Amino acid sequence: MNLRTDPRIAISDDEGTWTYADLHARARRIAAALLSASGPDGERKDSRAGLAGERVAIFVSPGGHFVASFFGVLMAGGVVTVLSPLHPSREMLYFCEDAEVRTILVSPDLRPRLEQAAEGRRVLSTDEAVFSEGPMLDEGPSQAPDAPALQLYTSGTTGKPKGAVLTHGNLETQQRLLAEAWEFTERDTLLHALPLHHMHGLAIALLTALGAGATVRMLPGFDAKRIWSELPRATVLMAVPTMYTRLFNAFDEAAPDLRAEWQRGARGLRLATSGSAALPATLAERWQIIAGAIPVERFGMTEIGVGTTNPVHGARKPAHVGLPLPTVRTRIVDDQGQDAEVGELWIAGPSVFSGYYKRPDATRDAFVPDATGERWFRTGDTVTRDADGYFKILGRTSVDILKSGGYKLSALEIEEALREHPAIREVAVVGVPDENWGDRVVACVVAHEGRAGECATELVRTFAKQSLAPYKVPKQVVLMTELPRNAMGKVQKPELTKQLLAEETKGSAERKGE
Numbered sequence: 001m002n003l004r005t006d007p008r009i010a011i012s013d014d015e016g017t018w019t020y021a022d023l024h025a026r027a028r029r030i031a032a033a034l035l036s037a038s039g040p041d042g043e044r045k046d047s048r049a050g051l052a053g054e055r056v057a058i059f060v061s062p063g064g065h066f067v068a069s070f071f072g073v074l075m076a077g078g079v080v081t082v083l084s085p086l087h088p089s090r091e092m093l094y095f096c097e098d099a100e101v102r103t104i105l106v107s108p109d110l111r112p113r114l115e116q117a118a119e120g121r122r123v124l125s126t127d128e129a130v131f132s133e134g135p136m137l138d139e140g141p142s143q144a145p146d147a148p149a150l151q152l153y154t155s156g157t158t159g160k161p162k163g164a165v166l167t168h169g170n171l172e173t174q175q176r177l178l179a180e181a182w183e184f185t186e187r188d189t190l191l192h193a194l195p196l197h198h199m200h201g202l203a204i205a206l207l208t209a210l211g212a213g214a215t216v217r218m219l220p221g222f223d224a225k226r227i228w229s230e231l232p233r234a235t236v237l238m239a240v241p242t243m244y245t246r247l248f249n250a251f252d253e254a255a256p257d258l259r260a261e262w263q264r265g266a267r268g269l270r271l272a273t274s275g276s277a278a279l280p281a282t283l284a285e286r287w288q289i290i291a292g293a294i295p296v297e298r299f300g301m302t303e304i305g306v307g308t309t310n311p312v313h314g315a316r317k318p319a320h321v322g323l324p325l326p327t328v329r330t331r332i333v334d335d336q337g338q339d340a341e342v343g344e345l346w347i348a349g350p351s352v353f354s355g356y357y358k359r360p361d362a363t364r365d366a367f368v369p370d371a372t373g374e375r376w377f378r379t380g381d382t383v384t385r386d387a388d389g390y391f392k393i394l395g396r397t398s399v400d401i402l403k404s405g406g407y408k409l410s411a412l413e414i415e416e417a418l419r420e421h422p423a424i425r426e427v428a429v430v431g432v433p434d435e436n437w438g439d440r441v442v443a444c445v446v447a448h449e450g451r452a453g454e455c456a457t458e459l460v461r462t463f464a465k466q467s468l469a470p471y472k473v474p475k476q477v478v479l480m481t482e483l484p485r486n487a488m489g490k491v492q493k494p495e496l497t498k499q500l501l502a503e504e505t506k507g508s509a510e511r512k513g514e
Contacts, residue, residue: 001149001168003027003071004213008186013063013218020213023068028136030072033124034103035137050077053148055099059083059092059114060107062196062218065126067210069105074168075137079148081163084197085113086487092117099151099163099357145169151357152199152302155486163357164302166203173351174203174305175211177325182271182296183312184212184236191234193222193243195487199302200276205238224250231265240276242489244283244295245426251290266291271312275300277490278393278412281318282419297321299345299393303353303366303377304328307345308391319416320390327351330391331376332383337368344397345383346376353377382410399493402431402439407471409441411493414474417467423447423454428483428491429474432500443474444496446482455479 004010004020011018018026034051056078060066073080081099083092093116096104103122106114114123143149149168153161178184190209194201209216217234219226224246231237239247251259266272272287274295284294298309299321307330310322324330329348334340346368352375355363367375382394382401394410395401402409411429418427426446431439447455457477464473484495 001071001074001143001171001207003067003210006213008213009215010210011064011067011216011218014220015063018064018067023064023071025136026064026068027071027075028138030069030105030124030126031075031137032135033128034072034076034078036135051079052077053079054103055079055081055101055151057081057083057096057099057101057104057117059104059110059117060126061085061109062192062220064218065107066196066218067206069126073105074143074149077143079151079165081151081153082197082202083117084195084487085110086195086197089113089115089117095153095161095163096121098161143168145172146354148354150203152197152202154302155490162359162362164353165355165357166305166353170305170351170353171203171207172211173327173349175207177327177351178204178208178306178309179212181306181309181312181325182208182236182273184208184214186213188212188214188235188270189233190214190216190236190238191219191227191230192216192238193219193227194238194240198276198488199300199305200238200240200488204275204300204306209236222246228254228262228265231262232268235268235270237269237272239272239274239295240489241274241279241283242277242485244274244279244287248283248286263290271296273298275306276488278319278395280416280419282416284318294318299381299391301379304347304379305351307347307351307379310390315388315390317386317390320386320392322390324391325351329374332385342384342394343382345379345381345391347379348374348376396493399430399497402429402441404431404437404439404441405471406438409439409472411441414441414443414464414468414472417464418443418445418460418474420467421455421460421463423451424460426483428493428496430493430497430500432497432504437475440476441472441474442476442478442500444478444480444483444500446480452479 003024005024007019007021009017010020010023056073058069060069070080096117105124105126108127146167148165149171150166151163153163194205196202272295274297279297288294294316296310298306300306307328308322308324310316327349331346332340332343333346334343369375380397382397383391385391395412400411414429415427424445425448428444430442432442434440445455460477461473484492
């Protein structure tokens with residue numbers, strides 16, 4: 001992973017602008033500081049050997065300081081582990097302990113938030129490292145393509161988060177593939193408001209744009225009104241479905257003249273993308289009305305980056321995630337491990353991660369070798385393909401593929417049908433363990449203001465029967481004020497199922513006590 005050195009604007013943040021040359025110089029200072037300062041046990045690093053794969057945590061606010069810190073760690077031969085203000089103190093401590101972090105780079109505004117994670121570790125302020133008059137690293141250790149560069153943590157929906165190790169080769173391949181597929185150039189300006197501790201915000205968005213020599217307008221966080229106001233100065237927007245929903249809410253609340261101004265900004269974009277969760281067709285169509293084209297939806301994961309994408313030019317199909325990128329090989333495999341029309345998506349290629357940090361069992365379970373020695377990564381997503389070869393995600397095999405009454409059902413398909421109900425603002429469909437049905441299909445809905453009464457179970461079931469086969473219709477509808485989500489806005493269905501089971505257990509106990 002290399003950073004350019006030319007004088008064009010690389011980053012625009014709330015502090016000002018940073019050229020590629022600025023960032024490169026500051027990254028070299030950070031690398032020198034990492035190698036020259038003593039660690040907690042008093043040793044000093046050999047600049048020729050570098051950090052030799054040591055994990056260094058970055059707890060830095062979005063902007064130029066973050067980018068300089070990221071590349072500074074790489075220049076010093078280290079592996080980046082990103083912490084976020086969205087993480088509670090206990091989770092930050094877990095990441096640092098699991099990754100065996102000994103040094104943390106922190107921006108001054110976030111230093112008070114480190115708390116437990118700072119204990120026993122060397123803490124280096126980016127303010128001191130970036131603006132000091134200290135030495136710059138002349139030439140860091142050369143990094144082989146298979147050397148680790150980044151350790152990102154999975155969401156932990158099926159257990160404790162695991163550290164997925166991505167190599168320099170993984171990231172460079174991803175940079176090149178996405179820049180080509182999405183036609184990134186030096187003329188682009190990416191409007192960036194995604195969290196940086198996720199593959200989407202860090203590698204898919206930020207690193208792709210920087211690799212192409214584009215400018216990145218980095219905001220401190222997501223604010224719908226600010227996004228709308230910044231669009232006229234951007235050419236690319238990358239977002240997740242929840243962000244699009246909030247953009248539409250702000251759009252609907254705005255005065256007519258402001259909506260017209262915002263729409264002009266949206267129509268000036270060269271590209272808008274959506275990822276990290278399935279984009280409902282209703283949201284894609286709403287964006288098309290405002291911006292003139294549906295977002296480019298794609299499929300990606302922490303472990304693989306982007307694997308498939310709809311095209312920039314050509315057919316963009318709602319509810320589909322497009323075709324494989326060059327170098328990405330795909331299979332659809334059934335429960336018996338045979339190729340099938342519907343089944344789990346397996347992926348192989350040079351962008352697939354090397355494994356989970358110090359988790360040999362989890363790494364072994366994640367891959368299936370074939371007779372040729374090819375390692376196929378099991379994505380855990382159930383998919384199918386249409387006549388044109390476009391992939392359609394039916395859901396996470398573990399939470400979105402329900403087995404009810406002898407049928408395999410896609411929770412995403414049921415959700416898509418229920419979103420057409422005029423009173424339903426948000427919906428998540430889960431399977432609750434049931435002696436009779438196996439999975440009892442439950443729709444958890446958030447109603448539009450003042451329309452909760454229209455979301456009673458039988459009313460929603462009657463509506464659903466207009467577009468779904470009887471065996472797909474939810475058995476129960478639960479009204480909620482909000483759905484549990486992670487930092488990327490993805491609904492946490494295991495947590496939702498736990499809540500439902502807890503409520504049922506509580507209700508059963510209360511009935512027995514009467």
